[in-house]
Each structure stands twice: as C-alpha cells, then as structure tokens.
Amino acid sequence: MSRTALWKSIASSLRTEIAEGHYRPGDKLPTEAELALRFGVNRHTVRRALSEMAETGLVHSRRGSGVFINAKPTEYPIGRRVRFHQNLQAAGQTPERKILRIETRLANTREADALALSQQDEVHVYEGVSSADGAPLALFRSVFPAARFPLLPKALQETGSVTAALASVGVADYTRSSTRLTAKLATPTQALHLRIAEGAPILRTVSVNVDATLQPVEYGITWFAGDRISLTVSPE
C-alpha cells in the first residue's frame, strides 16, 4: 500500500476539479460506479472519499439520485480557542489574508472599554480581509493596546497573523473570553471588500481575547459574508 490512502487522493482530485469549476454548486457528480471505474478502484473506496467530502460540507448525497455539489456555506467553528485560518485549513480550503491597514491611533470608547484602557491610550488597529479559495469570507478589525505591544505593528506586517504576531511579542497563548454575535446588513464599503451586494446579510462577531493572566490583549470585530459562512459553536 502506498503511504497516502487512495481515498484521500481521490477526494483531493475531486476537490480540485470542483475548485476549478468542472462542477458547480448543484451539479451532480458521476455515479459512484463511474468514479470507481475512472479511478480504477473499488466502489467502496470512492464512497470513503465522498464520505469525507460530505462531512466537510462539500457535497451531499441523495439515495436513488446521486451525489451533488453543495451550495452550502462553509462552517467556521468558534470556541474558546478560535484561530480563523487554522479552522479553514481543517476544512480543507486554502486560506488567504489581505492586509488593508495597520495603524496606531487613540482608542475610542468601546475599544478602551474592552481593553481596559483609558481614551488617552493608544491602540494598534489591524484591518484586513480573509478569503478561502479566492472568495472573501470575512472582514476583520483587530485592536491591541499599543503601550504593551510597541513592536506589534511590525510583527503584524511581517506575518499577517494575529496569533504569530502576538506570539512574537510574548503572548504565547490567548483565549477568547467572550463573543457577541448579531446580524447586520452590509454597508457599501463592507460589501465591496466582501464582494457581496450592498444590503446583503452579514454576521458580525465582537470578541475579546485575553492572555493567560486574563488581561485583554485583543478586541476584535469580524464581519462574515452571511451567505458564505456559518459559525459552529460546539463543545471542545
């Protein structure tokens, strides 16, 4: 037997073909028998591949009909230790991140509240867009206490990653202390970045992350494209 399972490479092939547009949402895949013939394997091996693709929400099967490409939004689990890109990788997609802005300015009321600062204090603000497979999924704004992390902007610029940047300034681990969620309508600017229609539904999450000593280290607001994402809250 080869080192990589056959069913994994079959799933990978099919994923690539779907990503390349050979199959579109709603399309029917070839039958299990046909796929087995094409890949030169047993039908059960194809089924194992399709089973995994169904688990990750890529396809769904209808007995008697066939296997169909899902138009279903990607799921994004949130919990105590949410790391956006790690989660997307787990879902088998390719995460990308575009930096829109990194700046340092005075905190506004809400930011000061959330980070336990006064409004005289400065904060670093990091804004960007997260995408998967070329489709923008989320617009985010992360706010950090500037006094505590003077070198953070440089680290953000270099890594693009909040987790990596915080690690580089001494915050090895952090946890989400709370998340608030609500539904909103996309503003023109948000719609532009997320490539959705103005007025389309978006899911806004507001969260505070704290370090091991429970000091707030990040205040984050994320706007998800409502039709491309759903959040999963599950026990860990």
Add this chain to the structure above:
Amino acid sequence: MSRTALWKSIASSLRTEIAEGHYRPGDKLPTEAELALRFGVNRHTVRRALSEMAETGLVHSRRGSGVFINAKPTEYPIGRRVRFHQNLQAAGQTPERKILRIETRLANTREADALALSQQDEVHVYEGVSSADGAPLALFRSVFPAARFPLLPKALQETGSVTAALASVGVADYTRSSTRLTAKLATPTQALHLRIAEGAPILRTVSVNVDATLQPVEYGITWFAGDRISLTVSPE
C-alpha cells in the same frame, strides 16, 4: 435489512453505555473485533458506528492501540452558555411566548438527520414567537421525535415551555450539543411575525439538544431579529 441501520443502533448502545459510566474518559473501548463479536456483526459495521462517534467527538482511535473515550464528554458544552439578551438596556423586561402551531408530521431530511431518525418517523413540531416588553425578538421551531414522546404536544400546549414539556415526559435535563449560526434576510412571513421589515437582517441558529444519554431530543431553529438582539457566547 431492518428499518434502522445496524450501525446506528450500535452507536446508540455504545453512547448509552458511555453516558451511564460503563466507560470513563480516557478508557479504552473493547477492540473492534470484540465489539463485532458482541453485537454479532461484521467488524466493518462496528467501524461505521465508531466512525460516527469519532466524528461527533465522543471517541478517538489510535492505530495499534485502540479506541478511547474522549477526555471531555459532552457533559460540559460551551453551547450551553449561549443566551440571548436585548441589545438595549434590559431592565425589567417581561418575556412572553406565543404559540403559533403544534403539529405532528413526517420528518424531513434535515430533521431526521439531526434527530437520528428515518424519514418514515414522525416528529412533533412546535413553532412560536418569543417577545420581551411587547417586542418580538425571536421566531422558533422545535422538532422532537414523536415516537419517543407521544404526550409531548399536550405538555407543550399547556406549558408553552420546551424545558418544562420535556421534563414532564421524563427528560429532566438536556444539553445543547451544537449550534450553528448564520445571517439571513427576513422572509415576508418571518418579517411579519418579528414585526421587522422584509429583508431586514436576522440571525439564524440551528441547534441540537441531547439528553443525559446523548440521544438527540430536540432539533431547534431560531430566527432572531438582528437589530434587537445579539448572542453572547462565553466559555465556562
């Protein structure tokens, strides 16, 4: 073949035994071969059951070692701490509930999936509106396995409360095993009930509640008026 898949009833048996404490976190289950012998089925059928249990995070397998109960069984779900509150200051709000409909009908695909039923099985469906201070906050639909709870509709009619009704039919405690959230636009019917504009943003949550033996007892969908409420997800 019986109406219910063998592997499902095997998974159900094992779930019950785990919930009853026959196996504790970290414990090793009998080997696949032993389980196959015990249930009088092929090893592959046992594997199918274990596979589903692994998916839902109940167990994990280690090649060469065995299958083990996961450290944190679903006794302590984060989703349990999901609660909704009014965005604006909620001083002395009076929660109200209006029953829209209580009916019994065949399960659809998603309901059957979520409740581990077949589509031949019947479900009780309870729909209503939650309000506070006269303002509708949420529209909900709760779906229950009818065979297990023949007397539930009466209890729902009398109490209006899912918790109270389930208690009256023997489910003293239940926990939320998962919640999915996404943003949508209100349909005309939803807008009417929530007294918001057609196309206003709404927050949809889809959840599954399980009893002490981890059997699904309720599949619930709730639509929140996006501009009147937000959800808080907090650990611990």
Add this chain to the structure above:
DNA sequence: GAGTGGTCTAGACCACCCT
C-alpha cells in the same frame, strides 16, 4: 424496471503500538 446510493458481510494486507 433500471439506476443509484446505503448497508452489511467476508477476507486480505498494511502501518503502527506494545511488550
């Protein structure tokens, strides 16, 4: 009735863990 996915059995071999 033909086609399609879902379940179950049976057997083989492999990769990995333990002792």
Add this chain to the structure above:
DNA sequence: GGGTGGTCTAGACCACTCC
C-alpha cells in the same frame, strides 16, 4: 511477534428516485 486500527477489494441485497 502478536494485537490493533486503517485501507482496499469483492459481492450481495435493500431503499429510494426517476422514467
């Protein structure tokens, strides 16, 4: 080396969909 889970094959029958 012996035991355990992981993969793959092969074949059978069933439930469901679609014509």
